[in-house]
Amino acid sequence: MAAETRTGDDLIRLEGIHKWFGDLHVLRGVDLRMTQRDVMVIIGPSGSGKSTLLRCVNMLAEPTLGKVWFEGRDITDIRTNLDEVRTHIGIVFQAFNLFPHMTALRNVTLALENVLKLGGSEARARAMEQLARVGMDNKALSYPGELSGGQQQRVAIARALAMEPRMMLFDEVTSALDPELVGEVLEVMIRLAGEGMTMMVVTHEMGFAREVGTRMLFMDEGLVVEQGEPREMYYHPQTERLRQFLAKVL
Amino acid sequence: MAAPQIKAATGLHREPPPDTRGTSSPVSATALWLGIVALALVLGGLLVVQLNFALSDRSLTDFCIEVGLPEDITGALGVCNIVEALRSDAMTGFLYGGMALGIAGTALGFGTYRRMDTVRRREQAVTGALLGIMAVQIAVVLLVFRAGRPDLFAKHFLNFTVLEPYFMGPFLNAMKNTIVLALVGEVGGIVIGLILAMLVLSKRRAARAPARVYINFFRGTPLIWQLAAFYFLLLFGFEVRLRAFTVAMIVFALNTGAYAAEVFRAGIQSIERGQIEAARSLGMTYGQAMRFAIVPQAVRRVIPPLMNEFVILIKDTALVIVLGLLLSEHELFQWARAGVSDTFNATFYTATALGYLAITLPAIYLVNRVEERLRSGLVGITGAGH
Numbered sequence: 001m002a003a004e005t006r007t008g009d010d011l012i013r014l015e016g017i018h019k020w021f022g023d024l025h026v027l028r029g030v031d032l033r034m035t036q037r038d039v040m041v042i043i044g045p046s047g048s049g050k051s052t053l054l055r056c057v058n059m060l061a062e063p064t065l066g067k068v069w070f071e072g073r074d075i076t077d078i079r080t081n082l083d084e085v086r087t088h089i090g091i092v093f094q095a096f097n098l099f100p101h102m103t104a105l106r107n108v109t110l111a112l113e114n115v116l117k118l119g120g121s122e123a124r125a126r127a128m129e130q131l132a133r134v135g136m137d138n139k140a141l142s143y144p145g146e147l148s149g150g151q152q153q154r155v156a157i158a159r160a161l162a163m164e165p166r167m168m169l170f171d172e173v174t175s176a177l178d179p180e181l182v183g184e185v186l187e188v189m190i191r192l193a194g195e196g197m198t199m200m201v202v203t204h205e206m207g208f209a210r211e212v213g214t215r216m217l218f219m220d221e222g223l224v225v226e227q228g229e230p231r232e233m234y235y236h237p238q239t240e241r242l243r244q245f246l247a248k249v250l
Numbered sequence: 251m252a253a254p255q256i257k258a259a260t261g262l263h264r265e266p267p268p269d270t271r272g273t274s275s276p277v278s279a280t281a282l283w284l285g286i287v288a289l290a291l292v293l294g295g296l297l298v299v300q301l302n303f304a305l306s307d308r309s310l311t312d313f314c315i316e317v318g319l320p321e322d323i324t325g326a327l328g329v330c331n332i333v334e335a336l337r338s339d340a341m342t343g344f345l346y347g348g349m350a351l352g353i354a355g356t357a358l359g360f361g362t363y364r365r366m367d368t369v370r371r372r373e374q375a376v377t378g379a380l381l382g383i384m385a386v387q388i389a390v391v392l393l394v395f396r397a398g399r400p401d402l403f404a405k406h407f408l409n410f411t412v413l414e415p416y417f418m419g420p421f422l423n424a425m426k427n428t429i430v431l432a433l434v435g436e437v438g439g440i441v442i443g444l445i446l447a448m449l450v451l452s453k454r455r456a457a458r459a460p461a462r463v464y465i466n467f468f469r470g471t472p473l474i475w476q477l478a479a480f481y482f483l484l485l486f487g488f489e490v491r492l493r494a495f496t497v498a499m500i501v502f503a504l505n506t507g508a509y510a511a512e513v514f515r516a517g518i519q520s521i522e523r524g525q526i527e528a529a530r531s532l533g534m535t536y537g538q539a540m541r542f543a544i545v546p547q548a549v550r551r552v553i554p555p556l557m558n559e560f561v562i563l564i565k566d567t568a569l570v571i572v573l574g575l576l577l578s579e580h581e582l583f584q585w586a587r588a589g590v591s592d593t594f595n596a597t598f599y600t601a602t603a604l605g606y607l608a609i610t611l612p613a614i615y616l617v618n619r620v621e622e623r624l625r626s627g628l629v630g631i632t633g634a635g636h
Contacts, residue, residue, distance in 0.1 A: 060527055087533035097528035099543050110542055111532035163532060
């Protein structure tokens with residue numbers, strides 16, 4: 001595992017991240033670094049700041065204080081072209097957020113054509129390839145409303161992957177799914193991790209966190225309380241708070 | 251025992267539901283028919299009697315001449331027929347007959363509906379009572395009306411003969427002008443409104459503030475004042491001489507733009523936050539996210555309110571009367587006023603109302619159809635996932 005982290009190898013580095021929503025202090029000084037092929041799982045009770053932290057990585061949430069480096073570039077610098085940075089960081093949301101007025105295929109090709117400026121046929125070919133990767137190529141012409149939650153989420157993953165990102169963010173992507181649909185989405189994520197994709201995953205799926213994660217972060221009240229190797233943390237929690245959390249979710 | 255046919259677990263079972271409203275009963279059916287016949291007597295009677303008087307060969311009655319409808323008044327015979335039809339014994343019979351049946355239907359329906367033991371029976375009883383009330387109300391209004399001076403009202407508002415020299419050509423032209431004014435105003439307003447909505451939604455106060463001022467000004471002052479002020483502002487202030495018709499189209503667009511901006515703003519704000527986040531996270535600029543993801547969805551949602559604005563604008567075009575248009579530019583209201591001042595007869599206003607209805611009713615019908623379709627389409631939009 002890429003446990004050896006030198007600053008130059010960091011794909012992502014967060015330093016002293018604070019975030020306020022109004023007078024609500026949701027992140028209270030978080031440091032974090034990830035290298036290539038890391039699968040970092042973030043767990044913690046709701047309201048602990050997991051999702052906000054993840055959204056700071058692609059600046060959907062701008063840190064009030066602190067810096068975010070992506071491939072050595074300070075992307076909290078106001079001069080950074082965030083639109084360009086975001087093409088390298090895929091994100092999948094809890095609520096899928098597919099564009100409901102477009103087919104699955106068009107959802108995927110839209111950014112390929114308008115952001116990456118690929119030609120129509122090239123964009124379509126790449127989109128179909130990614131839809132096939134998540135097993136959704138046979139539903140390419142369906143609208144999101146015609147798909148199940150699990151299918152929508154797989155299209156959303158394909159949409160992000162088609163940009164050929166350097167890393168992927170997953171924000172509680174199975175939380176909105178009916179239990180019988182969780183498996184098909186997790187399966188795609190497990191395969192992706194196996195292929196070496198760098199991933200940051202906010203999740204409540206403890207089994208996935210334990211088996212697929214290369215590193216685990218336990219957050220509570222806006223702080224990283226404990227971090228380490230997932231199995232180790234799972235079976236031998238060091239802090240009382242993690243012990244309590246694990247006792248509740250299991 | 252034959253096993254029931256079991257469909258695939260994933261398949262949707264589609265078959266029309268059974269009729270569970272139950273059967274009718276003599277009492278409930280009687281109440282319903284009393285109501286129907288009562289209303290038919292009043293409304294149908296009015297129509298039949300009026301048509302009978304209008305179509306049969308008649309001459310001015312002594313009564314008409316006595317109340318001031320001598321032969322030398324244009325359309326005296328037509329007005330006389332309307333009045334005499336109202337006063338006729340046949341009309342009296344229809345009105346009192348309808349009233350009697352209506353009261354009976356109402357009493358029977360309201361008296362029994364609580365005891366009805368099927369949905370169909372209860373609905374029949376209540377419907378009969380409602381129709382009965384309607385019949386009584388209309389009959390009473392007509393009785394009171396004909397006891398007053400129906401001849402004066404008919405002479406001034408229902409003397410369609412006076413319209414003849416002004417009709418069809420000029421009237422249709424006026425309808426066309428009304429539609430042109432409203433349509434140009436609406437289309438221009440939509441363009442202005444979309445731009446204003448974008449400004450109002452900006453996170454920068456310097457962009458929001460001027461748009462707000464514009465919107466509040468045009469929403470906060472009377473349209474009739476805007477028409478006059480803008481016309482003279484151009485004429486005196488800028489020494490730009492535009493046709494009043496052109497000025498009116500511009501002002502309607504400016505005014506509609508302010509209202510459309512609020513409609514678009516609400517529409518855009520109603521799109522879930524996740525949509526713009528998804529677009530931006532794919533590297534789209536704010537503009538691209540708006541253009542591809544947000545505005546297309548928002549536009550669907552605002553079509554009904556925008557069409558409602560259009561219906562309102564159709565009627566507001568009447569306000570161009572303050573500018574005074576060329577004869578060929580007359581819209582419905584000015585057509586009427588010109589006619590009234592020529593003939594001193596207000597039947598033109600009646601015709602104008604019918605002209606507006608001829609335009610607005612199809613538009614209202616269209617809005618309702620579109621709304622219905624969008625509502626049913628929403629199932630497909632929000633998805634089965636949640």
